[in-house]
Amino acid sequence: MGKAPDRSQWAGNFGEWFHRVLSEVPVYDIRYPVKGTGVWTPYGFKIRKEVTDVIREELVKRGHEEVLFPLLIPEYMLKKEAEHIRNFEEQVFWVTHGGTTPLDVKLALRPTSETAIYPMFQLWINAYSDLPVKIFQIVSVFRYETKATKPMIRVREVSTFKEAHTAHATREEAEMQVKEGVEIYSRIFERLGIPFVKSVRPDWDKFPGAEYSVAFDTVMPDGKVLQIGTVHFLGQGFSKAFDIKYMKADGGYENVWQTCYGISERVIAALISVHGDDHGLVLPSRVAPIQVVVIPIVYKGREDEILRACVGVAEELEKAGFRVKLDDRKEETPGSKYFTWELKGVPVRVELGPRDFDKGTAVLVRRDSLEKVTVERTSLVEEVKSLLERIDLDLKERAKKWLDEQIVKKEDLEDAKKVLESRGGIVELNWCGNVGCGQDLEAKLDARVLGIPYEDSRNPEGSCVNCNSKANMIIRVARSY
Template sequence: MKRESWQGNFSSWFNKALREADVMDTRYPVKGLYVWRPYGLRLRNHILEIIRELLEKSGHEEVLFPLLIPRDIFEKEAEHIRGFENEVYWVTHGGSTKLDIPLALRPTSETSIYPMLKLWIRSHADLPVKIYQVVNIFRYETKMTKPLIRLREVTTFKEAHTAHASREEADKQVQEGVRIYKQFFDRLGIPYVITRRPPWDTFAGAEYSVAFDTLAPDGRTLQIATVHNLGQNFSKVYGVTYEDLEGKHQHVYQTCYGISDRVIAAVIMVHGDDRGLCLPPVIAPIQVVVVPIPYKGQEKEVQKEAEEVSNELKGGMIRAHLDDRDLRPGDKYYRWERRGVPVRVEIGPNDIKRGQVTLVRRDTGERMEAPRQNLVAEVKKLLDGIMRNLTRRAKEFFEERIHEVGDTESATRVLKEKGGIVRIAWCGKESCGLKLEEETGADVLGLEFEGKEVAGKCPICGKKTKTCVLMAKTY
C-alpha cells in the first residue's frame, strides 16, 4: 500500500481515517470533546488490556479516585498549580446553589491521591506503594483541539503513582516506569525516542521528567508517555510520611507516570496508510474478516464453508468476524480495509473445490492461497508476520527521520525539508537551550535517556560538550 499521500496532509488523513473506520465521531457540539464509537472503543480497550497486564505483572494495583478536587487542596503545591492554573475547569454551582469551595475537574490526580496516601502510609513496611488508575481528566485547551491528540476531556488517562522510602528507590522506579512503557510500545510496534526533558519542560512539581516521543507522518513528534520523579516536593506539601527503622518520620519519595489517548492516535498514525487504518493484530478488534464470495447456485455451500472457517478461527482464539451481509464483496473489502483488519479470508466455490482459502494481507495487499487444513496455525503465522512487518516498516520510517546536525542553520533546514528529529550538541546551559529553540523554531525534546556520549561543540556558545539533545517540531 502506498504510504506517501497521507504524509502530505496528515491532519485531513487522520480525521478521515477516524471517521471511515468508525473510531470516533468528531461532531459532538463542544470543542475538544469527541465520541468513541463501538469499533474505536474496542480498539481502545485492547490497548488498555496490554498496559494493565504490564502494570499488574510489575506489582501495580488499580484504584479509582474521585474526579473533583476542592480548590484549597488542589492549590497546595505552588509550582504544580502554576503549571495547571490556566487549564483547570472549575465547578462552581450545584443546582442553583453556589458551592462554598469551587471544585476542580482533575487535570491529573496528584492532588487528589496524595492526601489519601498520607492516610495509607504509616511505616516503612507500607512501602513501596504502587497504584494506578484509568480515568477521564480535563484541560481547558485554548489551542486548536484534535481528536485523540489535543483534548479537553482526555477519556483514557492511565496514571501510575508510587511512593518510596529513598531517593534511590524512586530513581529505580523511574527506570521501571520507562521499562514498562518500552515493553508497551514495543508490543504495539510504535517506535520512539526517550529523552530527559529540559528543566523548562519538566512536569509542574517534578524534579525531572522522562518522556517518550514518536513521529507523526508529517514529521512532527508526538509525546506519548511521561515518567516523572517528584522527589519529596509533593510529600512535603501533603505530609506523606513514614516511620523508618529508627522510629523517625520521613517524607516519602514519589514518582508518577502516565499515558493517554495519544497512544491510540500513535497506533493509528504510525501504521496507517492511504487506505486508512492498518492495525497491529495484537490489538485489532477484528483480526480476520471472512468474506464469502457466492456464485449462482452455490450460495449455500459457500455460506456454510465461510461459517465453518469463521467458527474454526474463533475456536483457535482468533478474533474472527464473518461478514455475510447481502452486499457486493468489493464493498465489504473497502469497509474492512478502512478499519484496518489485518487479514481477509475470501471463500468462493473454487477455493472449496481445491480445499483452500484465499488470504489477503492488509499491510501489503498481498493475496495468497492457503490449504484449508491447518488454517488456524497458518493464520496465526500470518498475523505474526504482519506484526513483524508493521514494526519493521514503522521503525524504518522513524530511523530515516533522525538526523545528526552540527549547527542551528542545518537543523532548521533539515527540519523544514525532511521533518523528524535532529540530534545536536548542547552544553547543558538553559540559556543555550532556549536559544537553540529560538533559532530553529523547534522544541528541545531533551537529552537522550540512554544516549551515548559524543564529542561536540555547543552550536550556541561554542563550548566543548559530550552531550547531545534531540529537537523537533512537536504536537
C-alpha cells in the same frame, strides 16, 4: 499478488488523512458540541479497550494495583504544591455552583490527580512496611486548552488518562521505580508496534513539581513529534507539601519519595498513525477488534455450499481463539467488502470462493501488504496464526525503520533548521547544557527541545551548535504537537 497500498495521502496530507480515518472507520466522532471533546464509537471503543488492556496487563504484572479516585478536587488541595498549580492554574475547569448556590469551596475537574491522590497517601502510609505503594487509574482528566484542539491529540477532556503513582522509602528505590516505569512503557509501546525515543526533558519543560521527567516521543507521518508517555521523578516535593511521612525502622520519620507516570489516548492516535496507509487503519493483531474477516465469493447457483463452507471456516477460526467476523451480506460485492474491512484495519482476510472450494484451499490476504497467498483448507488455522505473527513483526519493523529515518544528527543550526522546516522529524545536536542557550536554540529553530537521550552513552565531540562553547551532551530538537 496484490500490490502494497499507497501511503501518499498518509504522508502528504496527514491532517486530512487522520480526520478521514477517524470519521470513516469510524473511531472517534468529533461532532460532539463541546470543543476539545469527542465520542468513542463502538469500534473505536473496542480498540481503546484492547489498548488499555495491554497497559493494564503490563502494570499489573509489575505489581501495580488499579484504583479509582474522585473527579473533583477542592481548590485548597489543588493549590498545595506551588509549582504544580502555577503551571496548571490557567487550564483548570472549575465547578463553582451546586444548583444555583455558589459553592464555598470551588471544585476543580482534575487536570491530573497528584493533588487528589496524595492526601490519601498521607492517610494510608504510616510505616516503612506500608511501602512501596504502586497504584494506577484510567480516567478522564480535563484541561482548558486555549490553543487549537485536535482530536485525540490536543483535547480538553483527555478521556483515556492512565496515571500511575508510587511512593517509596528512599530516593534510590524511587529512582529504580522510574527505571521500571520506563521499562513498562517501552514494553507497552513495543507490544503496540509503536516506535519511540526516550529523552530526559529539559528543566524548563519537566512536569510541574517533578525533579526530572523522562518522555517517550514518536514521529507522526507529517514529521511532527508526538509525546506518548512520560515518567516523572517527583523526589519529596509533593510528599512535603502533602505531609506524607512514614516511620523508619529506627523510629524516626521521613517523607516518602515519589514517582508518577502517564499515558493518554495519544497512544491510540500514534497507533493509528504510525501503522496506517491510504486504505485506512492497519491494526496489530493484539488490538484489532476483528483479527480475521471471512468473505464468501458467491457465484450464482453455488451460494449455499460456499456460504456453508465459510461458516465452517469462521467457526474453526473462532474455536482456535481468533476474533473472527464472517461478512455474509448479500447486498455487497466482494470488492466493496474488501474496502470496508481494510478501512477498519482487520489484519487478515480469508476469501473462499468456488475455485477454492473445489480445490480444498482458501486465500489469505494480509492487510499491511495486501499480499495474497493460497493455503490448504486443512492447515488454515496454523497459516492464519503464523501470518498474524508475521504481520505484527513486519508492522513493528516498518514503523521502527520509518522512525529511524526521521532522526538525523546535524552539526550546525542552519542545517538543522532546514531539516525541521522541510521534512520535520527529530534533529540531534551537540549542546553545551546551558538553559539560556537551550531556550535560545528553541527560539532560533522555532522548535522544541525534547531533551537529552535517556540512557545513551554517546559523547559529543566538538562544540555547542548554538553558543560554540564546549559541547557536553547531545540534545534532541523537533517541532511537536
